[in-house]
Amino acid sequence: MRSALRAAGMALIIGYCIAPFLWQVITSLKPAAELVSLPPLIPTRLTAEHYAAIFAGHPFLRIIGNSALVAACTTLLALGLGAPAAFALSMLQVRGRAVILAGVLAISMFPPVATVSPLFLALNALGLHDTLFALVITYTTFSLPLAVWLLANFFAALPRELYAAARVDGCTACGALARVVLPLAAPGLLAAGLLTFIFAWNELLFALTFTATEAARTIPVGIALFPGLHEVPYGEIAAAAVTVTLPVVVLATVFQRRIVEGLTAGAVKG
Amino acid sequence: MKLERELDRPLWYLLPGGLLLAAVTLFPLGYVLWLSLQRHSPLHGPPRFIGLDNYLRLAADERFWNALWNTVYFAAVSVALELVLGLVIALMIERTSRGRALFYGVILLPWAVPTAVSARMWEWMYDAQIGVLNYLAGVHVNWLGSPGWALNAAIAMDVWKSTPFVALLLLAGLQSIPRDVYRAAAVDGASGWTVLARITLPLLAPVMLVALVFRTIDAFRVFDSIYVLTGGGPADSTETLSIYAYKVLFQGLEFGYGSALAVSVFVCVALAALCYAQLMRKALR
């Protein structure tokens, strides 16, 4: 009985998460003439014309490549800068720890609509107009608060003695961090990394403002360029949504599996 | 502890991240604060320092209070729902043995779709004439066009989109709880609900705080999704602080007043974060 309830609950939750996305998938396969008509809910014939259109009419492959590069760099940098900082804040004695954490948080409290203008000025002054680098720098900065807070949380839950023991055993600080602390905080790392990746993958305002040409165009800007003067090509937008979301989901699944395997293999000790 | 202080310099760990943060944010944030003290618009001639006049104007601006109310309502309802749903989802994933990774990936879908796209998608789903929601339910509700429904429709969309964020964080928290704790509780004969209330939730509290704070920050700053869905309408009933700030800044070209609005968002969020911290402290005692 319990497992039937649980299965039903799972099905409901999966349905809730998937249903709108499923609607996107259906829309992306509907022929243009039937795009807006209801009935039929399911198209009478399926077509790949929208998928073909997004790659033919726009340099979408390059756009996806740009986004992948920016998101990957951002994630690596955010974790690379955030993990040590979180580590210091949670496991080492730092005076003014609360102030630092609050300050880091304060950065994420301003609405981007206000900060985009001065940032644009600054990046222009540095000659970073229309580069992916500008995006990486910006995204990393705005991802750091979440990464630091999250990781500080997970590190703080680990026993202090573990770290001290590793140091006594002769590890360098960096080594201890990498080999002992990080693996134990793997779930937190995955969460922080994934959320940062998704943020960089989907961010629109800064990307729109700081870039101008296809060289530095990312996915959200690319999709924003689909609609024409008055027309909105729902089919293409749906196809693009499906195309760019699935890699993220696959990524998440793969990494989660590795985490789970790591956990069940006994990496997390009591 | 003494060992650590001798062997490690916290500064080295904090410096790289700290430098980046300082380099990128000090100027924009300072500039926003500075702008908020000015009358600064290309339509009004050269900028003029006016002290706190923008804030006084804010206090008397009924559109500001309307936006504030909309934002608070939006944040309160959506964050509460996201927290509850996120917890339920995280617990379910945690208890699943088979297909957990796939479940995890699927749950992530709403958060992984770009906001601009999912907002358009929901706008279309909500359409009273040709939208799929009304079609399936067989009704003719004016979701986005009636002042009573519009904000709640926007909340529903945000909850759909953001619950995975909370679920992700809470799941990571759950996965970090050592198994021993549960084994001990089982030995003591504790029931499922007791374990949840007395053991799991308190251990999850710190992560829940992080989720709560960040979701509140994002909810207070919400812009893209609502702007696409309703543009702040009908009759300003879904105009949030960020949308108002956007309109003032980039349509009205009033950079001074718009910056003051942005600072007001900051103040609200900071107050909310302080409240949460206090609540957590009391709850954990």
Next chain:
Amino acid sequence: MSRWAPALLLACAAVLLPACDADGPTPGSTVVVFKHGKLFGDAAPLRALLDEFERLHPGIMVRDETLPAGSDEQHQFYAINLQANSPAFDVLAVDVIWVAEFAHAGWLHELALELPPQERSAFFPGPIEAVTHQGRVYAVPWFVDAGLLYYRKDLLEKHAFPVPRTWDELARTAQAVMAREPGIAGFVWQGKQYEGLVCNALEYMWSNGGEVLSAGRVVLDTPRNREALAFMADLVHRYRVTPASVTSATEEPSRHVFGQGRALFLRNWPYAWRLFQDPRSRVYGKVGVTLLPHFEGGASAATLGGWQLAVNRHSRYPEAGRKLVRYLASVPAQKRLALAYGFQPARVALYRDPELLAAQPFLATLERVFAAARPRPVTPYYVRVSQVLQSELSAIVAGLKTPEAALAAAARKLREILADEA
């Protein structure tokens, strides 16, 4: 940690590469950047036109960069860039409602030479009025847009009704047909709280002889305007020929409802015609188009839309920019773009051009509409004015405020905005 370092460095290097300008301009040539919202369709015809310009002006290269088609996104982009005195683009396509604003902000070059007084009559009067600020011209009209009434001629014939000329006729016709045809909405238009709502509302107000601004003074709160907007509200609440969901309708949703055959009348821009004339469309062959109705004693009025070409005040190459503007606004260039993209040129003569008319017979109908199209109030503060109007008009359409209350509130706020600047 050390394992990641080389990967990190490599990644950063890869990311920095695009920062280097791969295809620099050939030495000695100026690169003029043309910034514009996305034109529908293929980018190739525009590029071919720009290549032609490059051939005619050796030493000048044109790079065209697209912005999202949405007016709001473009305005935001220009606000950020022009406020920062950015020289990153030279020629820009400006929405008809921004010219006075950008000119007043000192963001545009004056284009007296590109559009001398004797040439202005070659364009429709509406756009010329919109690009003129304090007696000087700051942009050259490129293409135009105006509101139209679409109708289902098959349904009107079936029920023996003539094409309505006044708003009252439209309302009565719609009610009668709705009673006999289930599932058909009478009249769909755009009532969401956005710029399109102002376009719609102005068409009612103007066709009743009302106005928003007159000689710089706010004349919004008048009996004529109240009457016009009361009718607009009645369409939804009293005659019930417009569904209540108009409060969330923009161009595309309303176009789709009509295009699915579920409405009798539609107010929209000319772009929809091409879509209805597609053989796969459900209303193929059943759609007619005419001027918007008017009130008794008034005249039909259409809100002017469209885009103009301007030169960035901080451009490094204003001369080259002016040449590009002149070229793009010329008769052959406008004709080529009209043929390729179906857009409506701002030059009157092209509406009599046999080749263009053969390819797009619809232009013949449009000439009348565009000749009478009126620009929205031409003031540097138009965008702020529009925001106030959007909010109050939305309240009227949603039935939250009476036209009297809404217009009074709007007039008060408009006076504050305009007095502020005096």
